[in-house]
Amino acid sequence: NWVxxxxxxxxxxxxRIRGQERVPGLFTGQLAASFQFPEAIAAGNPFLLATVIAIIISLVWWWRVRSETRFTYLVQSTGAALAVAVSFLTLQLTISQIQAAVATAQASGDALPIWSQxxxxxxxxxxxxxxxxVWQRALKQHSDRRFGIGVLAVxxxxxxxxxxxVELPQALxxxxxxxxxxxxxxxxxxxxxxxxxxxxxxxxxxLLFQNIRGKAFFRIVYFMPYIMPFVATSIVFELIFSYRPASIVNQVLGAFxxxxxxWLLEPTGIFNLIFGxxxxxxxxxxxxxxxxxxxxxxxxxxxxxxxxxxAGLGNVPPELYEVARIDGASTWTLFRHITLPLLSPTTFFLSLIAVIGTFQAFTQIWIMRTPAAQSSVDTMGVYIFRIVQNTDPNLGYGSAMAFVLFAVILLLTIFQNRIAGSRVFYG
Structure with missing residues (x-):
């Protein structure tokens, strides 16, 4: 508790030293004064008492136990006691920070998102x-370089x-x-x-890679939504998912x-609609x-x-399928152990592009959003556009949010490249 x-x-x-004259010993004096705060003294007395008791118990145990391994036992018991103490203090710090965040939110009259805190x-x-x-592992390293890296990581x-x-809950x-x-x-x-x-x-x-009739036609059909304008296809989707009872989707639901x-006018979460x-x-x-x-x-x-x-499937050697079929492999086994591993570079590329694209998405969301849906469909891109295009634009705040979004996308890309990239099989 004292710590x-x-x-x-x-x-x-x-x-505390803001606005004071910079003189030698200013920080040292304030550091010494920190130990004299009433709350620090009140918490330090039990800590000092516990330290003295621990030292006395250790000395008595050292004097009474004559085993050759008593030093090892003393170190292990001390480490266990410190671990328990650190766990207790960490739990206490966690609870105190949660209480402080709740009190701050209640004092400002805001509702605190407690679970995020x-x-x-x-x-x-x-x-x-x-x-x-990591510190315990670094102590076991015999190389100075690895020990230094471990200390830096700690x-x-x-x-x-x-x-x-401590800081982020208050910032949130x-x-x-x-x-x-x-x-x-x-x-x-x-x-x-x-x-x-x-x-x-x-x-x-x-499916289209198999020998089926009209696969060239189906390839064109499935690729057409990607090359068609967002404006045209968005309007078609708005008509399909119209709130009117005569819309296509509502008629299908009515049949059941x-x-x-x-639909596009509903801001309520899907699970709230289902469960109430x-x-x-x-x-x-x-x-x-x-x-x-x-x-x-x-x-x-x-x-x-x-x-x-x-394109990725076309690069898979067909002789691999032939050998596997000779060994009695099923269709699922071929797909699981041959197709998926050899498609991992393609999957990695598409997932990387897709994640970046979804975080940058704007056009289709801006076209399909409605005032009734409120902000339930406003992604970061839409929110930034609203900030800089409203009647009282805040260009500085919008630019800051754009840099934040860029940083998030960059971190996600690096993380995805390090995690998923290591699992890519290039043959």
């Missing part, structure tokens, strides 16, 4: 625990853990809720389109006894309007993905 209380006081020294604080605690594990993990557990409390919501919509849009368009595109490519939906308003809003999922835009985006890009997958 958890003292650390924020020390980190607040730059704020808990996630970030837990992630920060996880980084601190990881730093401890420092970075501690800084990142502190930022996630004061963040623009529209930015957070638009970023969440962007993530939902990416998750709801990229996997489906890749899976459907791969399935169509695999399902009432007509408002008592379902938690944070788990409500994408709005019905956003799902329509997801369907349109998937329909638009599956043709492009299928064509690229067809």
């Amino acid at each position: 958890a209380v003292l650390l924020p006081i020390i980190l607040n020294i730059p704020q 808990i996630i970030f604080i837990s992630a920060g605690v996880g980084l601190i625990i990881t730093a401890y594990l 420092v970075l993990l501690i800084i990142g853990g502190y930022a996630l557990a 409390t004061n963040a623009d809720p529209d930015v957070l919501k638009s970023f969440g919509v962007t993530v939902l849009f990416a998750v709801g389109t990229v996997p489906f368009q890749l899976a459907i595109g791969l399935g169509l490519a695999y 006894g399902i009432p007509a939906q408002k 308003p008592q379902f938690p809003q944070i788990l409500g999922g994408p709005s019905l309007a956003l799902i329509v835009i997801m369907l349109y985006t998937t329909w638009t890009y599956i043709g492009y993905d299928a064509v690229v997958f067809l």
Whole structure:
């Protein structure tokens, strides 16, 4: 508890010396004064008492135990005690930060997204625990270079853990809720389109690669949505998913006894529509309007993905299939152990392009969004455009958001390249 209380006081020294004359010993004096704060003294007395008791117990144990391995036992027991103490202090710090974030939000009259706070604080605690594990591993290294890398990793993990557990929750409390919501919509849009368009595109490519009649015609048909203008196809989708009972989709639903939906006019999450308003809003999922835009985006890009997958399938050596069939491999075995691994470069390329494209998506969303859907379909790109094009444009804020979006896309690209790129099989 003493460390958890003292650390924020020390980190607040730059704020306390702001405006004071820079004289020698200013920081040292403030550092010494940090230990004299009433809350630090109140928390430090139990810490000092526990330290003295621990030293006495260690000395008594060392004097009483005459085993040759007593030093090893002492080190292990000390490490276990420190681990328990660190775990307890980490839990206490986590709880105190959650309470502080809740109190700050309540004082400002805002509703705190408590689960996001808990996630970030837990992630920060996880980084601190990881730093401890990395430190233990670094101590076992015999190379100075590896030890130095381990120490650097520990420092970075501690800084990142502190930022996630302490600084970021407070920053989120004061963040623009529209930015957070638009970023969440962007993530939902990416998750709801990229996997489906890749899976459907791969399935169509695999079917069109077989010896079937009219496959050239079907290739053209499936590729046409990609080359047609967004404006024309978006209007067609708006007519298909119209809120009117006479629309095509509502008539199909009516045949199964399902009432007509408002589709592009519906801002409510899909799970809230299914399970009712008592379902938690944070788990409500994408709005019905956003799902329509997801369907349109998937329909638009599956043709492009299928064509690229067809090119990849053409590079798979046919003799591999022949040898596998001789060994008795089934169609699924051929697809699972030959086609998918050899298509991994194509899949990696398409997934990379798809993720970048969904985070940059604007045209189809701007055309299909309606005022009734409110901001449930506004991705980061749409939100930035609204900021710079409204009646009172804030160009600086919009430019800052554009750089944030660029940084997010860059980090996602690097992460995807490091994680998925290592699993690509180039033959």
